[in-house]
Amino acid sequence: MRELMRSVAKGRLKALGADRINRRMNMTDQHGTPNWRRVIDGDLAKRADAAQRMEGLKAKRKLKKVSA
Numbered sequence: 407m408r409e410l411m412r413s414v415a416k417g418r419l420k421a422l423g424a425d426r427i428n429r430r431m432n433m434t435d436q437h438g439t440p441n442w443r444r445v446i447d448g449d450l451a452k453r454a455d456a457a458q459r460m461e462g463l464k465a466k467r468k469l470k471k472v473s474a
Contacts, residue, residue, distance in 0.1 A: 415442035418454035421461040 416427055419441065424430045431442045445454040 411446055412442050415445045418445040418450075418458050421457040422450070422454055423457075 412431065415431065419427050419430055422445070431440065433441050435441075435444065439448060441450075444450045
């Protein structure tokens with residue numbers, strides 16, 4: 407279960423625009439809470455969830471219409 411939660415946290419950190427995601431996963435705040443836990447159910451959870459949803463809604467590429 408933990409590995410699934412961490413993979414969700416990686417996606418959320420990527421959506422937030424974090425660089426070096428694997429390094430950022432274990433960084434802690436002043437209370438000792440790691441970032442991966444913060445984006446799952448901490449203070450960053452709401453913002454990270456919204457960012458991940460918006461990233462999913464963006465089109466990856468636009469197709470051009472070509473005449474036959």
